Amino acid sequence: MVIDGSTANSSFYFCKTRLAHSLIGFQADGRIWLKQQGAALDGALSAFRSICGDEGVSLGEAVREQHGRDESVHRCRPPDVVVFPRCVEEVSALAKVCNKHNLPIIPFGTGTGLEGGVGALRGGVCFSLRNIDQILDLHPEDFDVTVEPAVTRKTLNAYLRDTGLWFPVDPGADASLCGMAATSASGTNAVRYGTMRENVINLEVVLADGTVVHTAGKGRRPRKTSAGYNLTNLFVGSEGTLGIITKTTLRLYGIPEATVSAVCSFSSVQAAVDSTVQILQAGVPIARIEFLDDVMVDACNRFSSLSYPVMPTLFLEFHGSERSLEEQVNITEEITQSNEGSDFQWARDAETRSRLWRARHDAWYAAQALRPGCKAYSTDVCVPLSRLPQIIVETKEDLMESRLTGPIAGHVGDGNFHCLMVVDPSDPDELHRVHLFTERLARRALAMDGTCTGEHGVGLGKRRLLCEELGPSGIQAMQKLKNALDPKNLMNPGKILLQGES
């Protein structure tokens, strides 16, 4: 399978790499190793049941399959068993059992990831954290709150609504906040409010051997610190390969006094992206700046019965007091008009604004609706702002030459954009072309000092690209950290790092 890069027997691309021999060797030993794990699992089951109760352990096929897939195109890889701990003490006890029996551990939040991060490549135990669901320790005057893994971002924001505070990182899905920390998620507001990396103050993590660590010290929540190694950010983005996140302390922000949204279309991608760069250089604290290319706008028009001009378009949102909004908007309008952008379509009140943004929010479904029966896969490269016009223009040319459907939507304010590849899963030639296209795109981004994954994480499909991105010494440093914290490689094996599979 083109995109899911880890099954040696069906991927002829792997045969072309040096890894072929080690993987084939693994496959030969595989059956013996799996038998050993099977026996270990039986031994562990009664221990699991005594920790979480009988209802807290599930061997059911449907339950396991549900916990072996996420929202990506990677196929389902169910774990051998799913456990449902109810508190951090149970998580720690379960981890100790898994450690004793050498069973892989895969943490599971809401299953809304996009890179196959929850697939149990070697089977093992999925820790579903959905029963650990409290919002703890809200400190409105300090702008922080601590949440447990089952709390999703929409739940938190609904809880906070009376306090005038919100958590602005919004990856689209209603994801678990601890899961968002694990994948270093981002969203449309990142240009002003940052990503998870900037907004996680402290974590409670259970390591592979059951040790519970508070990365910034238990209960601590200073707004800044220079106390020792940055353990908190080590775990942010570790995708379950270093530990299980059981609490996250988050930085909150005041809900803006006023919000204004606007839509502006341009005659060329270059003009739209140039405007973005200029708006940021002008110091406008713009809250959202999203780009949709003409194919995407067309898809959205059809899907949501809208009538935006089918041209490269920017969706903008401004936050602030009434007076600062006026200033921000004036400066922005000057810039877009100097790039021959259209007049702004405006929205002030909540209902009109959500209608305006519906186009962008429904992009994923609109893209899929272009070709019913097809699957969608999202690319995720991110480059320095100054290179953005070039990479988008080159990518669109590549799409046309490769005869692929790939409407573009992106957080251009961060230099990050997504091609929503719509592909027929039964057409191997198209799948092949998509695979090659995404590799070319990732390499194009790497050549422009960027990254192959701006917000979705590495998961299964980008491990090789990560090697190219970091280079051997960078990867080695990561591998050393992994070996130090998880010497038996039980934590979500096979994700982020390639060697992690054996």
Place this chain on the structure above:
Amino acid sequence: MSGRVLVGVKRVIDYAVKIRVKPDNSGVVTDGVKHSMNPFCEIAVEEAVKLKEKKLIKEVVAVSCGPQQSQETIRTALAMGADRGIHVEVTGKDYDTLGPLQVSKILAALAKKEEAQLVILGKQAIDDDCNQTGQMTAALLDWPQGTFASEVSLENDKVKVVREIDGGLETIKISTPAVLTADLRLNTPRYATLPNIMKAKKKKIANVKPADLGVDLTSRLEVLRVDEPPQRQAGMKVETVDDLVVKLKDAGKV
């Protein structure tokens, strides 16, 4: 017309909380449980504030009946844009038995005292689901009522209300003063922003006792028992259609 709108806001257990029944079945657990403004009351406040923003009315007064904590709910209304609040203090046993009849008597008295042009309430509270207070208040005042409003427009001294009813939508025109109750689709309430919460701290909340309004809080209802809904029973798998028919017959369903 005074241009003054009275909005009733009720403090209820937050809609996201898992409700638990007290072990003695006398009620639900409220201690330490998150409370917030009843969602339909939020819609009512939003509508009143929108009318003020359109300059169709002059002042929005938020009213809540209950213990000290009801003031938090009034503060949220003030942060959403209400101008001042009235806290009608009801505590202890009186609060336990406070229901639509008592609240409507209070609101009717306040509506007269404040010379309100409109009284806007949520259509029902999510704790008792009574859907009675608006109607009772209108009856006590002998004012027209526009309930289950999904659209409200002021036209001189009349109000056009589009109501959500079983058969679809009904449009009525009633004269003011009137009582309106807000349904779900009337509007999307705004979030209280931090700057507005800070500004709301300076707005006034008057303290009033029911006795001052000449209202008798005696309840004619007594709650005998509160039970959880029956636990969901496990299903059962059968191998053939005949088995299914036999089981259905045994259970008396066929």
